[in-house]
Every structure is written in structure tokens, then in C-alpha cells.
Amino acid sequence: MSILTGMADTLTPERAAERLCELSADVRAAVLLDAAGSLASACDEAGGQPRALGELARRLFEEVDRATRDWDTEPPEQVEVQVPGGAVFASRTPRWTLAAVAKRGALSSLMLYDLRALLGELEGGPPIRRSTSVEDSASGPATEEHAAEELPMPELGQ
8 A cells, every 4th residue: 555645536516425435434324415404415335214314414413503502602513423333423514514424433533534524625625635556556656755745735834
């Protein structure tokens, strides 16, 4: 394996949930809802019911909004719920809500990062870069210098 990366296809709402399932081996099912709460896409590797998961994701944020309405802050953008045997992660923007059911051992920080990154890409942000193996890379030998060129550098002081 290599940390070299290649650009992914442009993300559309119809592919967003499937893309999340591709990015994380811990995701069992995922749904993308539009601003009206309608199902825009789904990936259900567990053979469940995507419409029911979409409805539950919509209701989860309704309850979060109800519970936090008296707080002097913006509504929460993301939610994590741990249950026996798994976890639910959800993140939202004004236009989209992306929710995933994951295995119990899924790392919260990575799951929430992936959700936010996919939503950002849907909103016109940079595409997620996916790792490729050395065998798949036609760009020549894998070197640390080449890999460093592929990774974005954080801007300090911003």
C-alpha cells in the first residue's frame, strides 16, 4: 500500500451515501437527506430499510433541535449516538443531512470527519482524495517526496 492519492470522481447527491460506504469499512448503512428531509441517496450494506433510516435520521435532528432550542448557540451540526452493537453518526448543512450506521468499533473522529468532508464536497468544496496502491499508481515509483507533494499543507495562523 502507498499513501499516494488520486482524485475521485465529482460527487453528486445520488452517490453521496454510496461514497461514504466506500470510504469507511465500518459503515453498515448511510443515507443522504435533502433540506426537506427527503431521501436523496442511500447505501445499505446490511440489507435494512433506507427510507426508515432516513426518517430516523430526520427525527434524530428534530429531537436534538428540540432539546437545544433554549441554548444560546447555533443548532448542533453533528450527532453521535452509541448503542449496543453499533453507532449512529450524522452531520448536516443547511442543504443536506448525511447519516450513517456504523460498527461499534468505528472511530468517532474519523466517522464525523468523513461525514463533514462529504458534505463539504457536495457544497462545492474540494473532492476527497482516496489512497491508491502502488500497483495502481502509474505516476512512477512511490517516494516520500512524491507523497508529501500530494498532501495538503495546513495554513498556519488562520
